[in-house]
Amino acid sequence: MDAENILELQKISKHxxxxxxxxxVDFSCRRNEIHCIAGENGAGKSTLLKIxxxxxxxxxxxxxxxxxxxxxxxxxxxxxxxxAMVYQELTLIPExxxxxxxFLNIEPKNKLSIIDRKQVxxxxxxxxxxxxxxxxxxxxxxxxxxxxxxxxxxxKILVRNPEIIILDEPTSALAQGEVEKLFKIMRTMKARxxxxxxxxxxxxxxxxxxxxxxxLKDSRLVGTYETSDLDHNxxxxxxxxxxxxxxxxxxxxxxxxxxVFSVESFSVGNKIRNVSFSVYHGEIVGxxxxxxxxxxxxxxxxxxxxxxxxGTVSIHxxxxxxxxxxxxIRQGIALVPVDRKTEGLLLxxxxxxxxxxxxxxxxxxxxxxDRKAEKAFAQEMxxxxxxxxxxxxxxxxxxxxxxxxxxxxxxxxxxxxxxLLFNEPTRGIDIEAKSEFYSIMRKLASQGVGIVVVSSDLMxxxxxxxxxxxxxxxxxxxxxxKEEMSEESIMRCAVGLG
Amino acid sequence: xSKMNLRMNSFKIKEVMQRNTHVVYMYLFxxxxxxxxxxxxxxxxxxxxxxxxxxxxxxxxxxxxxQMIILLMGDxxxxxxxIIGLVNVVFVMLMQPEQPxxxxxxxxxxxxxxxxxxxxxxxLITKMHLPSVIVxxxxxxxxxxxxxxxxxxxxxxxHNIFSRFIMGRQGFPFPIVLMIGMFVAxxxxxxxxxxxxxxxxxxxxxxxxxxxxxxxxxxxxxxxGLAGFLASLSSIFLTSQMRCADATVGNxxxxxxxxxxxxxxxxxxxxxxxxxxxxGGSFIIMIINNILNLxxxxxxxxxxxxxxxxxxxxxxxxxxxx
Numbered sequence: 001m002d003a004e005n006i007l008e009l010q011k012i013s014k015h016x017x018x019x020x021x022x023x024x025v026d027f028s029c030r031r032n033e034i035h036c037i038a039g040e041n042g043a044g045k046s047t048l049l050k051i052x053x054x055x056x057x058x059x060x061x062x063x064x065x066x067x068x069x070x071x072x073x074x075x076x077x078x079x080x081x082x083x084a085m086v087y088q089e090l091t092l093i094p095e096x097x098x099x100x101x102x103f104l105n106i107e108p109k110n111k112l113s114i115i116d117r118k119q120v121x122x123x124x125x126x127x128x129x130x131x132x133x134x135x136x137x138x139x140x141x142x143x144x145x146x147x148x149x150x151x152x153x154x155x156k157i158l159v160r161n162p163e164i165i166i167l168d169e170p171t172s173a174l175a176q177g178e179v180e181k182l183f184k185i186m187r188t189m190k191a192r193x194x195x196x197x198x199x200x201x202x203x204x205x206x207x208x209x210x211x212x213x214x215x216l217k218d219s220r221l222v223g224t225y226e227t228s229d230l231d232h233n234x235x236x237x238x239x240x241x242x243x244x245x246x247x248x249x250x251x252x253x254x255x256x257x258x259x260v261f262s263v264e265s266f267s268v269g270n271k272i273r274n275v276s277f278s279v280y281h282g283e284i285v286g287x288x289x290x291x292x293x294x295x296x297x298x299x300x301x302x303x304x305x306x307x308x309x310x311g312t313v314s315i316h317x318x319x320x321x322x323x324x325x326x327x328x329i330r331q332g333i334a335l336v337p338v339d340r341k342t343e344g345l346l347l348x349x350x351x352x353x354x355x356x357x358x359x360x361x362x363x364x365x366x367x368x369x370d371r372k373a374e375k376a377f378a379q380e381m382x383x384x385x386x387x388x389x390x391x392x393x394x395x396x397x398x399x400x401x402x403x404x405x406x407x408x409x410x411x412x413x414x415x416x417x418x419x420l421l422f423n424e425p426t427r428g429i430d431i432e433a434k435s436e437f438y439s440i441m442r443k444l445a446s447q448g449v450g451i452v453v454v455s456s457d458l459m460x461x462x463x464x465x466x467x468x469x470x471x472x473x474x475x476x477x478x479x480x481x482k483e484e485m486s487e488e489s490i491m492r493c494a495v496g497l498g
Numbered sequence: 499x500s501k502m503n504l505r506m507n508s509f510k511i512k513e514v515m516q517r518n519t520h521v522v523y524m525y526l527f528x529x530x531x532x533x534x535x536x537x538x539x540x541x542x543x544x545x546x547x548x549x550x551x552x553x554x555x556x557x558x559x560x561x562x563x564x565q566m567i568i569l570l571m572g573d574x575x576x577x578x579x580x581i582i583g584l585v586n587v588v589f590v591m592l593m594q595p596e597q598p599x600x601x602x603x604x605x606x607x608x609x610x611x612x613x614x615x616x617x618x619x620x621x622l623i624t625k626m627h628l629p630s631v632i633v634x635x636x637x638x639x640x641x642x643x644x645x646x647x648x649x650x651x652x653x654x655x656x657h658n659i660f661s662r663f664i665m666g667r668q669g670f671p672f673p674i675v676l677m678i679g680m681f682v683a684x685x686x687x688x689x690x691x692x693x694x695x696x697x698x699x700x701x702x703x704x705x706x707x708x709x710x711x712x713x714x715x716x717x718x719x720x721x722x723g724l725a726g727f728l729a730s731l732s733s734i735f736l737t738s739q740m741r742c743a744d745a746t747v748g749n750x751x752x753x754x755x756x757x758x759x760x761x762x763x764x765x766x767x768x769x770x771x772x773x774x775x776x777x778g779g780s781f782i783i784m785i786i787n788n789i790l791n792l793x794x795x796x797x798x799x800x801x802x803x804x805x806x807x808x809x810x811x812x813x814x815x816x817x818x819x820x
Contacts, residue, residue: 055709076711091709093702095769096695104699105692105710113691156710 005064006031006195007052007164012061014047021047023219024061029164034186034196036206039216039239040430045199046088048216049166052197053085054078082163086153086170088428094142098135099124102156127159131188145292147178154185165189167198171205172428175291175456176491183209201428202457203232215239239431247435248463251482252446255281259317260450261419266311268294268301272474274311279419279450284441286465287454289494294474295454296338299421302452303335304328315418315450329358332418336408336425338454340401344408347397351389352378354396354407359414381410385440402433409440419450426460438464458487472496520763520815521775528778531785539792551784553665553673557582557736559780561751562758563684564728566776569759570688571721572701572768573630577619578729578755580641582748585612585733587645590654590743601657609730615641616726620719638752645745652744656737664738676735677777684773687724697721701768750804757808758783760815783807 007029014022022044029035037045050056052063054072063070065081072078075085092101099120108119124137133151141149150170157165167186171179186196186209200206206213207227215222215238222238236247262278272294279285287295300306302313304322312319313333320331328335337343345354355378356363363373378392385406389399396407405425412420425441426434441464445451455461461468462485470478470493478493535542561578568575589608594600615637622633659668666672688694696717699707704714736747762779764771786807790800 074711075709079711085709087705087709089705090703091706093699093706093769095702095765096698100695100698101706104695104706105712107692107695109692112686113693114686115690115692115695 004030006066008064009048009052010062010064012048012051012063013059014044014051014056015059020219022051022058025216025219025221027214027221028224029195029197030212032190032193032195033211034190034198034209036210036213037197037199037216038206038213038235039222040432043216043430044219045216046168049085049168049197049199052078052164053083053166055085055087079160079162082161083166084157084160084162084164085166086150086157086168088168088172090149090153092141092149092152092156095140097138097140098144098152098155099137101141101152102159104156106160123159124155127155130192131155131158131185133185146173147175147181147291150174150182151185154182158189162194164195164197167196169199169201169428171200171202176458176494177290179205201430202459203235204459206235207231236431247431247438249435249439249442251466252282252442254283254466257281260315260448261452262314263302264312264314266298266301266313267309268297268306268474269309270474271297272301272308272471275469275471275474275476276311277469277476277479279452281448282445283466284445284451284453284464286461286468287452287471288456288458288461288468288490289471289477291456293471293494295471296423297474298471299335299423299452299454302328302419303333303421305335329415332416333421334358334412334415334417334419335421336405336412336423338423338427340404340408344411345396345404348395350393351382351387351396351399351407352392355381355392355410355414357414358411359416362414377414381413385410385413386436400429400433402429402437405429405433405437406440409437417449419452420444422451422453422455424455424457425453426455426457434460458490461490462486470494518763518774521772521778524761524763524775524778524782528782528785531782531789535785535789535792538789542788549666549673551781551788552677553739555780555784556673556677557732557739558751558754558758558783559677559777560680560728560735561732562755562762562776562780563680563688563773564725564732565755566759566762566764566771566773567688567697567721567728568630568725569764569766570694570701570768570771571697571718572704573623573718574756574766575619575634575722575725576631576752577615577634577638577641578725579748579750579752580638580645581612581615581726581729582733582736582751583745584615584641584645584748585609585730586737586740586747587649587743587745589734589737590656591648593655593657595655595657598659601660605734608734609727612730612733613723613726616722616724616729617719619726620722623722624715624718642745642749649743649745652742654743656741661738661741664735681773681777684776689772693717693720698769750801753804753808754783757804757811760808760811763815765815766812 005028009025009027011024011026012022013024025048027048037048039045047056051058054075054077070081102124103120107115109115121137128135133155135148135151141152144152170182174182189196207230210227212224212226213230213235214224217239258281259278260281264276266275267273275298277285287298289295297306301308304325304327313322314320315331322328322331341347352375356374360369363370363377382389382392387406387410388403396404399407426437441451453465466482468480468485468490469476470480470490472494477496480489541547561582564578565575585608588611589604592604592607619634619637622628623630662668663672696712699712700714700717707714733748740747758776758779759771761782762775764775787800790803
């Protein structure tokens, strides 16, 4: 056992039913370092961190904290030993205030268990100053942005004064500027002697902020590396065994004579104002911008999930009238929503049921479902999108993130869309699945489906889109062609300097 | 500095308004109701009638506090009415009206029965992992059935001095003191104590509660026990007013406690609500009944109206959510 290691895990294994999530993984973490766990989805990263934080218990193996054997029965016990985790799932109470959430279950109180609010306010003010975080303590959490909610989560952890802080994909829901802020806070934590463990899918981030990286693949340890020895390609090779250039598919011919889809001076309340753009045959158009500048509202407006207040939508040159979501579907506009678990899928139902859901009416005999046709449809879709599942009867919740996302796409393909809108299509899915997903998107574009992608991952925007439209405060602040695209040029437009 | 203070103050007022818009509107509605009632019956605002109103609001107020605590936790308790009935029967049947302290033992036993009923709900919900709706519908039948079995026809007598004291007829204004006392106690428990915060946490996001080290089982068990206790208190006051045993006396209290809680701004989805809303809700329900009596609406229609009021309140609260 190395003396500078604050935490050491030996031969940790974890099984869920018959599935192996971790297979004899060794892991160690030095005091006061920022350590990233990297790897594809399903590699076992979250499982490893959840074992450290006490949410899960190991089947085999040992954990040492400061050289002592530990076994945590619950997150609370781990917290008492100085380990706290910010989970991917929200652990805030939406209806309570920021300060009520932060001090939940550790409120300063008097003998009668009555909470000392003054003490709460003082402690919180002190902590916010220490980490330079600005939040309204009495704001109700449900009214906060995702980034602010995350700050609340982080304060909730910090107020418990842990030695080791674990962050499970803290940046996946954040826009670029917010990531910077988060990293600043993470660096402050490090400066105050904390040890940080975190998961990220964004390579730049990993290389930017970490001291060391541990890579997992297929539930096993690949290795632990000093970040200074790594670059993009080395890291990707460790994670998937291939290099960056092979992730994005080749571009296809674009026929600018043929407009598949266009919107004309489109407005959604005051969230989207006078946006116009078109998508040509073979083209993938990206929508970029900082979080909350109208990207989601634009897609939802086009898909008629939100009423648009002005403007027209045309498909193949013909204006279409849409008031409700089913109008949009009937016109051939499909949306792959941002959150597959809550907006895209019925997690307990089978792959087949989920695939069939959007196009039930296409396969009925009289009033009943034609089960043969449905099965054939599902099997064909599974094959076409290479959805990895034992068979189409398995519940969707058992699939990996990437395969779940393919099911969402397959469901939308059931209506044979002319226009496909993607909102953060590859959020939280691994590089290999991303790459597959990009190829599918390309193929659809070459077949004449108009494709619009909202993404906050600039590497993805640059890699997959033929043109990108940047939004700032709900207006178009720049349209960049392929050769003009760079992280800098997009960011310039995103902050309104375009 | 003073400018800063001023800004802080106005921020506070805005914040209070924001979190309690519903309660503010509810009190405006209550004011309108009082005016309507005052016009319909000039005696409405007499001291005697106000006293009566407070007295008759007591049982529904207390049981609605119980319902509120369960709703804050994200559950629902449909057995509160039956607990009231059972406690009423136990209390009266054990009563020795002739003995000077013939109410003490029955009081203790009756309250214990109510607490046990609540704990039984809590046990089934936490240990058996059953949903509260189903459990409390089932136990409601059990408690109601037991009460009817023990007391098939209304009857019995209540200790006179005890009853007069509870109703404030012994010189001490017990109803008002009690109302204020209950209000303060429930406010402290539900809105200012760590227990209240934990209850809200469980109702708002049980995963969050778990990761912060809150024992969901213990909180639920305690809350159901507390609800049983409050239901039995409610029953004791009701009994002192009715002065007899009637197994079915609590029946309308289940629906009414829900109505009062919802009218008072408690969210069925958990976390949101407070006693300042519930007390206003109780008065609203009592005044509606009072007005219906004044204009001679038959008690059968009153059931219909109670149901309509609940649906109306739910509709408003669901609209507000959007």
